[in-house]
Amino acid sequence: MRLALIAHDEKKPDLIEFAEERKDDLEQFELMATGTTGQRLIDATGLDIERKQSGPLGGDMQIGAEIASETCDGVIFLRDPLTAQPHEPDITALLRICDVHQTPLATNLASADAVLDELVDQLAGRE
Numbered sequence: 101m102r103l104a105l106i107a108h109d110e111k112k113p114d115l116i117e118f119a120e121e122r123k124d125d126l127e128q129f130e131l132m133a134t135g136t137t138g139q140r141l142i143d144a145t146g147l148d149i150e151r152k153q154s155g156p157l158g159g160d161m162q163i164g165a166e167i168a169s170e171t172c173d174g175v176i177f178l179r180d181p182l183t184a185q186p187h188e189p190d191i192t193a194l195l196r197i198c199d200v201h202q203t204p205l206a207t208n209l210a211s212a213d214a215v216l217d218e219l220v221d222q223l224a225g226r227e
């Protein structure tokens with residue numbers, strides 16, 4: 101099962117803390133991430149993560165393409181709701197394609213736990 105991890109700059113510390121706390125669960129997935137998020141997570145946790153382009157350079161679109169191809173099973177995307185992003189259209193497209201494909205999507209820490217719990221259950225064949 102493949103899971104994408106993304107965080108805007110202000111939220112990267114939160115995602116790193118989340119990944120440290122839930123490393124045992126995250127290790128069960130094939131992980132992908134946008135460029136800077138992926139590098140920060142690798143440095144902090146040692147998780148094996150496929151890095152796409154940085155978000156502003158097309159990383160959100162690459163993850164969107166994975167979802168459209170049904171090769172990504174869930175997305176944890178800690179967005180910064182207080183800072184304008186130059187690539188807002190890409191972000192909107194990523195959120196939209198998750199809805200089109202019924203892909204589980206968490207956009208804050210509270211829902212990240214819930215989505216990861218659900219995917220871990222699915223992985224274990226409990227559902």
Ligand SMILES: O=C(CO)COP(=O)(O)O
Pocket residue numbers: 106107108109133134135136137138153154155156159160191
């Ligand atoms: O901008 C992003 C998502 O929209 C994240 O990109 P980075 O992980 O490269 O910072």
